Amino acid sequence: MLAIIAAPAAGSIDLNRYSIFALARNALSRHENWPRAWRSPEPRRSYDVVIVGGGGHGLATAYYLAREHGIRNVAVLERGLIGLGNSGRNTTIVRSNYLWDASAHLYEHSLRLWEQLAGTLNFNVMFSQRGVLNLAHNPHDLRELARRVNANRLNGIDSEIVSTAQVKRLAPALDCDPRARYPVLGASLQRRGGTARHDALVWGYARAADAAGVDIIQNCEVTAIRQKDRRVVGVETTRGVIDASKVGVVVAGHASVLAAMAEIRLPIESHPLQALVSEPIKPVLDTVVMSNAVHVYVSQSDKGELVVGAGIDPYTSYSQRGSFPVIEATVSALVALFPSFGRLKLMRQWAGIVDVCPDASPIISKTPVRGLYFNCGWGTGGFKATPGSGHVFAHTIARDEPHPLATPFALERFTTGALVDEHGAAAVAH
Amino acid sequence: MLRIACPWCGARDETEFGYGGEAHVALPADAAQLSDAAWAEYLFMRSNPKGRHRERWVHTHGCRRWFNVVRDTTTERIFAVYLAGSPPAQLPDEPA
Ligand SMILES: Cc1cc2nc3c(=O)[nH]c(=O)nc-3n(C[C@H](O)[C@H](O)[C@H](O)COP(=O)(O)OP(=O)(O)OC[C@H]3O[C@@H](n4cnc5c(N)ncnc54)[C@H](O)[C@@H]3O)c2cc1C
Ligand SMILES: [Zn+2]
Numbered sequence: 001m002l003a004i005i006a007a008p009a010a011g012s013i014d015l016n017r018y019s020i021f022a023l024a025r026n027a028l029s030r031h032e033n034w035p036r037a038w039r040s041p042e043p044r045r046s047y048d049v050v051i052v053g054g055g056g057h058g059l060a061t062a063y064y065l066a067r068e069h070g071i072r073n074v075a076v077l078e079r080g081l082i083g084l085g086n087s088g089r090n091t092t093i094v095r096s097n098y099l100w101d102a103s104a105h106l107y108e109h110s111l112r113l114w115e116q117l118a119g120t121l122n123f124n125v126m127f128s129q130r131g132v133l134n135l136a137h138n139p140h141d142l143r144e145l146a147r148r149v150n151a152n153r154l155n156g157i158d159s160e161i162v163s164t165a166q167v168k169r170l171a172p173a174l175d176c177d178p179r180a181r182y183p184v185l186g187a188s189l190q191r192r193g194g195t196a197r198h199d200a201l202v203w204g205y206a207r208a209a210d211a212a213g214v215d216i217i218q219n220c221e222v223t224a225i226r227q228k229d230r231r232v233v234g235v236e237t238t239r240g241v242i243d244a245s246k247v248g249v250v251v252a253g254h255a256s257v258l259a260a261m262a263e264i265r266l267p268i269e270s271h272p273l274q275a276l277v278s279e280p281i282k283p284v285l286d287t288v289v290m291s292n293a294v295h296v297y298v299s300q301s302d303k304g305e306l307v308v309g310a311g312i313d314p315y316t317s318y319s320q321r322g323s324f325p326v327i328e329a330t331v332s333a334l335v336a337l338f339p340s341f342g343r344l345k346l347m348r349q350w351a352g353i354v355d356v357c358p359d360a361s362p363i364i365s366k367t368p369v370r371g372l373y374f375n376c377g378w379g380t381g382g383f384k385a386t387p388g389s390g391h392v393f394a395h396t397i398a399r400d401e402p403h404p405l406a407t408p409f410a411l412e413r414f415t416t417g418a419l420v421d422e423h424g425a426a427a428v429a430h
Numbered sequence: 431m432l433r434i435a436c437p438w439c440g441a442r443d444e445t446e447f448g449y450g451g452e453a454h455v456a457l458p459a460d461a462a463q464l465s466d467a468a469w470a471e472y473l474f475m476r477s478n479p480k481g482r483h484r485e486r487w488v489h490t491h492g493c494r495r496w497f498n499v500v501r502d503t504t505t506e507r508i509f510a511v512y513l514a515g516s517p518p519a520q521l522p523d524e525p526a
Contacts, residue, residue, distance in 0.1 A: 256476075256477070319504055323431055
């Protein structure tokens with residue numbers, strides 16, 4: 001067993017590396033002999049660090065703990081199977097055009113990691129920088145977008161205002177007639193933004209973390225957080241007690257549930273966020289179109305399906321279902337913007353439970369319990385942040401002090417009042 | 431689609447209502463004396479339970495009155511509707 005997980009000796013060929021040669025070699029055996037991408041170990045009695053939550057953020061955190069901080073005695077505990085939470089339910093939009101400096105730096109850090117990620121992880125995450133348009137339907141929208149574009153540019157983030165004619169060229173199916181129900185007066189465009197493959201991000205981090213020595217333990221729900229004198233000593237799980245002097249919690253919609261286990265109160269409410277996909281069609285949209293004013297956004301997947309998203313359902317919930325009126329509003333906005341999409345059938349609809357913060361910004365933080373760290377509150381927009389979030393959270397855990405990019409996102413901001421209000425950049429656009 | 435029984439108008443579709451979040455978050459009486467931490471608790475911290483939630487709704491497209499609801503956030507089942515300003519509703523199977 002040890003031999004299998006040990007890193008290959010220098011100079012030897014790593015048979016587990018994905019490459020064109022591996023593809024050719026495996027073609028000879030009809031692709032039936034690919035090795036498993038990660039192990040399924042039994043949980044050990046103790047670890048240096050336990051990460052709760054096997055979504056993209058938790059797996060990325062474990063990966064960077066091992067790769068950047070040399071902490072390899074790490075377990076990721078996942079209640080179900082990895083990537084079946086929001087990481088596997090989102091609409092995969094990646095961008096960094098946030099308003100305030102603190103967020104711009106954090107999301108841009110993440111976007112830069114995305115640009116190298118397939119190589120870093122040796123896994124095709126299908127990151128496609130196809131551009132992200134945010135539409136303006138009235139003069140106020142346009143001024144608001146211009147303000148954000150200017151702020152982005154001051155932070156060195158690519159961002160521009162494009163005219164109606166340019167929008168029409170970028171998205172010909174969009175109704176740009178001035179008499180349209182929602183006339184398009186222009187848009188902001190981040191060309192480096194785009195989409196990626198959600199599962200690939202999870203699997204890529206899982207495989208790379210596992211290769212670095214991290215134990216990924218599925219079907220292992222954390223039921224209690226053990227502490228002694230306000231210091232964390234481990235967790236209780238459905239697969240037994242696991243000791244750890246550091247525990248990082250990254251459970252998205254379940255943040256409040258885990259916080260309650262440690263008698264911590266969070267400023268978070270969990271809401272359903274829905275998405276829909278259409279039947280697959282030929283290429284019709286090769287960029288991402290979002291409209292904050294009418295609460296809809298759409299892109300086209302490589303399979304040809306239109307991937308459509310909305311704003312959150314208004315009430316708190318853990319049911320992963322979502323309510324019909326939101327679908328109705330989303331679809332009516334979509335067909336107003338793209339009349340030809342009215343002829344398509346919708347194939348699937350689902351919801352994820354997102355962890356919404358009052359200022360639409362995440363919490364990456366130490367807590368009143370020593371050795372216990374929380375990373376949550378990404379709400380409707382944390383997929384894009386997965387690499388950056390894991391990177392700065394690993395630093396925060398390893399050094400027991402916030403990464404400089406994470407400092408403004410500590411829990412204390414709700415006491416000091418230094419909120420990072422990103423409702424304009426994050427509320428409807430994800 | 432939720433069906434919510436307004437105490438004054440009876441059962442209506444969810445689309446007639448607005449959501450007001452957790453109920454019984456009372457404005458502290460001595461607001462001017464509060465510590466920053468106590469303000470943060472009042473303004474931002476929420477219990478966000480997985481299970482029964484006591485919450486506020488307003489019948490926006492009806493009588494426009496506020497009231498409270500006990501709803502299970504895992505099943506969306508509504509157990510009770512009660513008047514705003516009254517103490518948290520106790521359900522028969524809950525310890526008093
Ligand atoms: C419909 C939808 C569309 C979205 N669109 C976008 C988008 O376009 N762009 C974007 O950037 N973001 C988007 N998001 C947000 C994004 O999906 C999330 O912010 C991000 O994926 C969160 O990742 P995570 O790893 O923190 O959470 P998750 O992937 O949800 O992982 C948390 C994990 O914790 C596990 N867990 C919970 N409780 C326990 C426990 N007690 N013990 C052990 N494990 C536990 C869960 O099973 C889950 O697997 C969208 C979300 C949804 C729902
Ligand atoms: Zn009424």
